[in-house]
Amino acid sequence: MPKKVILVVLDGLAYTTAEQCMGYLQGLKTQGTSTLYKLQCELPSKSRPLYETILTGVTPVLSGIVHNDINRNSNQQSIFSLAREAGLTSAAAAFHWFSELYNRSPYDPVRDRHTEDLEQLIQHGCFYHGDHYPDNYVYLDAESLRRRHNPDFMLIHPMNIDNAGHHEGVDSSHYRNTVRISDGELSKYLPTWIEEGYQVLITSDHGMNNDKSHGGILPEERDIPLYVIGEGFSHQPDAAPKQTELCGSICELLGIAGHGKPMAAKVLVDTQALKIPYVPAAV
Numbered sequence: 328m329p330k331k332v333i334l335v336v337l338d339g340l341a342y343t344t345a346e347q348c349m350g351y352l353q354g355l356k357t358q359g360t361s362t363l364y365k366l367q368c369e370l371p372s373k374s375r376p377l378y379e380t381i382l383t384g385v386t387p388v389l390s391g392i393v394h395n396d397i398n399r400n401s402n403q404q405s406i407f408s409l410a411r412e413a414g415l416t417s418a419a420a421a422f423h424w425f426s427e428l429y430n431r432s433p434y435d436p437v438r439d440r441h442t443e444d445l446e447q448l449i450q451h452g453c454f455y456h457g458d459h460y461p462d463n464y465v466y467l468d469a470e471s472l473r474r475r476h477n478p479d480f481m482l483i484h485p486m487n488i489d490n491a492g493h494h495e496g497v498d499s500s501h502y503r504n505t506v507r508i509s510d511g512e513l514s515k516y517l518p519t520w521i522e523e524g525y526q527v528l529i530t531s532d533h534g535m536n537n538d539k540s541h542g543g544i545l546p547e548e549r550d551i552p553l554y555v556i557g558e559g560f561s562h563q564p565d566a567a568p569k570q571t572e573l574c575g576s577i578c579e580l581l582g583i584a585g586h587g588k589p590m591a592a593k594v595l596v597d598t599q600a601l602k603i604p605y606v607p608a609a610v
């Protein structure tokens with residue numbers, strides 16, 4: 328059966344900090360509800376290039392989104408475009424660069440901050456444009472979208488962890504405490520999502536270094552967490568997908584057959600059973 332999916336991208340969250348500071352998520356892991364994998368992000372370890380990698384399964388060098396200032400629509404098939412072609416609905420509470428990649432570019436805050444447009448790839452959107460926009464507001468925006476629109480696929484993208492890392496570095500109380508706060512916010516919503524049968528992936532675009540930046544190949548910049556929750560996952564300990572396989576794996580969970588994206592079969596259960604006929608939309 329196709330499933331509903333929530334993807335949480337915690338911007339700038341390093342693997343080790345997630346493992347040490349996200350007590351609620353670690354509690355779910357101990358209980359057997361979630362499984363934690365260590366992923367290596369693609370390069371460069373920067374935000375906009377890796378948003379595109381997560382949502383399309385294409386590396387930055389191949390997608391052409393190789394730095395943060397590239398301000399254009401994605402020219403790849405994405406989870407959003409494949410979902411729309413399959414007749415599914417999507418929503419996002421996220422930084423405005425996602426609106427620029429998949430809806431309209433450049434971002435016009437008056438027009439785009441609150442998006443309700445079935446013609447767009449992200450049909451229901453609440454976008455923000457300040458790195459300091461509070462994470463708890465992002466979660467509220469997302470939960471409001473979820474309750475009002477019941478989307479098949481929802482992206483949630485808080486920015487405060489990355490922002491804290493740019494101010495104080497990865498080895499700082501400010502960075503760690505911001506991670507703890509996001510874990511606390513997740514504990515307000517995840518029990519409902521779990522109860523309602525969502526498949527949840529919680530990951531990051533890239534990590535953070537102690538120079539208050541990221542972009543290179545240091546382990547703290549490249550090693551990122553992936554928590555998976557739901558019956559659609561195998562929960563095998565050695566099934567860690569590549570970052571480029573998140574897109575295809577989510578398409579499988581959504582039941583989008585023929586998506587053509589690389590996927591991590593081991594991280595999922597019985598992918599054949601999840602498939603529904605895929606009929607591309609007329610262009």
Ligand SMILES: [Zn+2]
Pocket residue numbers: 339374489490493541
């Ligand atoms: Zn950053």
